[in-house]
Amino acid sequence: MPERPRTERTQTERPMIEIKSVTRSYGAFKALDDASLTIKEGEFFSLLGPSGCGKTTLLRMIAGFDNPTSGSISVDGQSMEGIPANRRPTNMVFQSYAIFPHLNVEQNVAYGLKRLKLAGPEEKRRVEEALAQVSLTGLGKRLATELSGGQRQRVALARALVMRPKVLLLDEPLSALDKKLREQMQVELRRLQQAVGITFVLVTHDQYEALAMSDRIAVMFGGRIAQVASPKEIYQRPVNRQVADFLGGMNFVKAEIVEENGASLVVDTLGFGRIKTDKPKAFVRNGGAATLGIRPERLRVLWDNATAKFEVAGKVVERHYFGEITHLIVEIPGLEKPLSVTETNDFGADDIPVGTSIRLAYDPEALVAMAD
């Protein structure tokens, strides 16, 4: 494996991984269906989706553990066809960590270096450096069986990073950790990626993990890529209801298209009245109906006599307390489904009695049109 110069964060526009209409079939079942994707150099890229959506299959094909039925994958401009896993410029952090149980931490980290036939001190230096990167200095002599889950995860990371791969593949690396450690590792992983500047490809089913760490996310369903965009774009402007739902709560509102032109749509809704909204890029008109969505936290309770330019009135029918926030279910006359509203508790949203009539403020920009 060629040595990669150690540079600071190098996110460029240069494509690092190019996936061109890759399909992977198992008999009649298509685990991956005509997926195309370009991952840029130095990018932290996430493949997000529910289990069975094909994200792990795609990752394993990049690593070389599986081969596309059709289509092509190239890494750093070089086609990966016929190149076995051991000769690819990629390294993987496995979901189970796959720490060699018969070796200690140092030997695990040095495993891949043995083939490079480095001089003894150089090998030792690189192992030390990798252990320091993941804050495991001093634990080199421990056996894998003597480590905690979080430490094993760090060993797996160091073992892959020490190889200085062009691409680091992470298969649900945080799923086995408890919540607190997981959140800590999210921050650390992101920081580490920025420091080493290697392209990271992360597979996860946890939308918060993907949102918190990635430069860009590909959301996948049933073997197909539904949307590729930045975390903010994915969250705020999901292309369809499925993506919107997977990324968190979303209120869907039925609308009637009044006017459609180049970049915008004018629609009539029963609860929100007439709204002008951006037209999504891939908007396909399906008769005269459209679906709008608004996230629960984009609706704000209006207190006392406060007014807003855009508001809807309704009645609280349910209240759920979540510590720092409260979920209110608010019935709006004319809307077939009540709206779900997330309000922080600093103004006493947790004290609003069920049955109260309230008014909600919203920004019409937060109402986004999407495919069904």
Add this chain to the structure above:
Amino acid sequence: MTAAAEGSPAFGMTRARRNALLQSEPVQGFALISPTFLYALILLVLPILVVIAHSFWTQNYLTIDRTFTLENYRIALTEPIYRDLLWRSLYISLTVSFFTVVLAYPIAYFISFHGGRHKSLWLFLITIPFWTSYLLRVMSWKVILGYNGVLNSGLMGLGVIDEPSTALLYNSSAVIITLTHAWAAFAILPIFVSLEKVDRTLVEAAKDLGDGPIRSFLRVTLPLSAPGVISAALIVMIPTVGDYVTPKLVGGKDGVMIANAIQAQFGKASNWPLGAALSVTTMLIVTLIAGATVLILRTAQRLAR
């Protein structure tokens, strides 16, 4: 129970104590193993004690002189004939265990890694030879290796040899070939079990870190299946040292092993004490070798890292 306990405290106490005793885990454990334990005691430990006792006595024509002596051990360890037989037995059993393990490993590997849905079918097929008697299996090797046997006629038919070779049967090689075949299944199973336990992601991780198939096998699969290899080697080695039937049937004059000599002392030669001393010596040496094997392989495994 409470009424009885209140009525007579002494009685209640003993009963409570007895109940506590019956409910304690060690007692329950002993109760569970006691039938097998007694069986082993009567049929295994007692006979061994009898043999050990005999080994210190002297045969006096028809009676046994029960004065303590080490003479039998002196004969067993210094008489060239017994020393040679012991060496040959050890040589044969170690060679057999080596070849059995070497031949069994690929089979176990194939079943474990490439058996797919048919693993149990493959294991079942391996047990088929055991459906016939061991004697029949040994006899069939006689048919294969004999003077007019399958191998000789085959080789003559091919023109490799002009007249039947006598080097095939009635020597230690014949014993080794027969035993290696006979014990194959006992080596395949433990190796298979330990290979099944090897996490396949570890092999993938080795590949991911740059190892080709051979290196990942040597650095991950083989060390992790070492426990199975060690037990397979011991399972084959320990019983074959004292094998009696195989050398008797295919070993001829040159394939005689220590068990045949022991049998002779208890039978025709009618010298039980010497036979007993030979048995005890063999037993001790096998124990030592088994212990040493485990130790050496463990060290080798540690150094191989």
